[in-house]
Amino acid sequence: MATQPVAAGRPATIHDIAALCGVAASTVSRALANPDRVNIRTRERIQAAAVELNYTPNSQAKALSSGRTGAVGVLVPDITNPFYFDLIRGTQLQLKAAGYTQLLVDTEESDEVEASTLEQLRKSADGVIVAASRLNDEALAAAAARMPMVTVNRDVDGVPAVIIDTPSAMPQALDHLISLGHTSVAYVSGPAVSQSSARRWAALSAAAESRGVDVRIIGPFAPKTQSGAAAADAAVHSGVTACIVFNDLIAIGMLQRLRERGLRVPEDMSIVGCDDIFGADFCNPPLTTMSSPIEQAGRVAVSMLLAQLNPLAGGGNRSRSVMPTHLTVRGSTGPASPN
């Protein structure tokens, strides 16, 4: 009757196809999943019927019987942090390309939410990508032992990871400040549980020592623009002329606060951010920051996870991938004030 491909009331099942072709449901299943196990004529009949009925396999049922869900969980501490937008977009694109569904969860910066989400995902996802985990190494390693996992910006023995190598750009940032005449610098630190923050501080203080520059640490601060106010006040109070900040969100908040207080950037204080997030190029002044290919990091994380899921598909699965980082100089850094 209808020329269009049957907009039936209920989605077609494998049984509808079987009935239409006069074969058993299992034959249909095989014809679709494992074509060479079925006679080519039968197979073509079945495939034609599948198209005609507009058949799409029911993913729930498939998951139940096969054990694979075709979904991957992506855990981020805070969806509204722009840093994760690009990461999420990277994972989303790569997962879709591979035919997987992305389950995005905001763990609200909480290790408990993170842990319970991981437990839940264990049944409803084939694997997880965990960005900036708030769990301790032990818990994370235990979770990774239970299901395929790739971490982002988190190094734990035995857990494949994508590391955005901001620490390597720290000496570069410091040299940039030194070349501008700064000799007293503060590191504005992120959350205490953030391994990224710790690594950045370690790299920075090592570089400072080898160069004989005074670098102190202040914080910790939550990774939000609102924290920037307290950070700016603390930086001013500490008497430094330049700050290297855990991330761009805090840095942008500092910019705003310094302006409120009538201090000029970079004349009175130079600021270097981290991540080069959305907004870093158009804030006032534009932020000097450490840039990295975040979206690409998301894609790499997915590739590494998929390599774990289908070990056959070759390409020895690396367990650690480091993304390069470089300093992008904009307007928030300048010569140290003479006083």
Added chain:
Amino acid sequence: MATQPVAAGRPATIHDIAALCGVAASTVSRALANPDRVNIRTRERIQAAAVELNYTPNSQAKALSSGRTGAVGVLVPDITNPFYFDLIRGTQLQLKAAGYTQLLVDTEESDEVEASTLEQLRKSADGVIVAASRLNDEALAAAAARMPMVTVNRDVDGVPAVIIDTPSAMPQALDHLISLGHTSVAYVSGPAVSQSSARRWAALSAAAESRGVDVRIIGPFAPKTQSGAAAADAAVHSGVTACIVFNDLIAIGMLQRLRERGLRVPEDMSIVGCDDIFGADFCNPPLTTMSSPIEQAGRVAVSMLLAQLNPLAGGGNRSRSVMPTHLTVRGSTGPASPN
């Protein structure tokens, strides 16, 4: 042996509990889902066993037999557009609170991707929230007939919607510009298929007519900062002294382009954005824009969808919810230049 709650190799099933308690699996199912149908002593035994085995129901299996998946799809045209961050966070929070899982999909501004995603989601989600749909009314209504749906910023007969009422702030924005002496204004339009853009233009041109002001439309432009360059050039060429822009992304892009061309904002050109996204408050100059409670819109959309899913839980389900909007004046608007 282990004092901890059994970190067994395989997640516990309803059958494990049944075996442990010496009852049938169905009794366990009832005890957990429908407690008063089971003897209190048996029930407590079962519940204790469930806790001890660290039981979590398998959502796939539950979905298969009950028909409900416990998941809700959220479709946005572009994950990296900051406008959607707050929306996504709103839906995420509300869905989690109601025990649902969020399936986030980026439809890449494509009606085809959107349509195929909806078809796919029909089996794997209980309902969908569609933000800024690129589908035509007919296709959208058809999809809504097949599964529970709530749209955001899209009005289609018979489909419940959350509308962020930016059009109502248009007269306010225009009056603001008029009060600053502007008499020649351009509307920088968004995607041709965006109903939001059309509604904003309609409201603006109506207000302009009643006030006797010249307002022309330029565009369409893609909702990205990159489009701002072309938009700024077109605006300058058209000779207007002020622009009301489809959204903040384009507006911020215009700000950058105007600066590049050596034009001052607001002295040479006033800019009014739309949405008050992340970044609108710290760009240079800070953007005058139409603000609205986006995260709340996400929460409302979820509530409306859940009302459709559980019609019992009272609260006559409204089919349309309008979110208020107001003008936020910042630094990107100022007096019209005298020439």
Added chain:
DNA sequence: CAGATTTTGGCAATCGGTTGTCAAGCCGGT
């Protein structure tokens, strides 16, 4: 205390697939 009524809990079918097993059918080799 018998009979009627209500609880209570087990059996089995079902959801939509996947997969192991096995009989039938086909082929060529001798």
Added chain:
DNA sequence: ACCGGCTTGACAACCGATTGCCAAAATCTG
């Protein structure tokens, strides 16, 4: 023409829950 080997496709069990139905047990009624 007979036999072994390989292909093909049907049957049925199974994944982990939900749910209708019914029998046994417990409670109430007169």
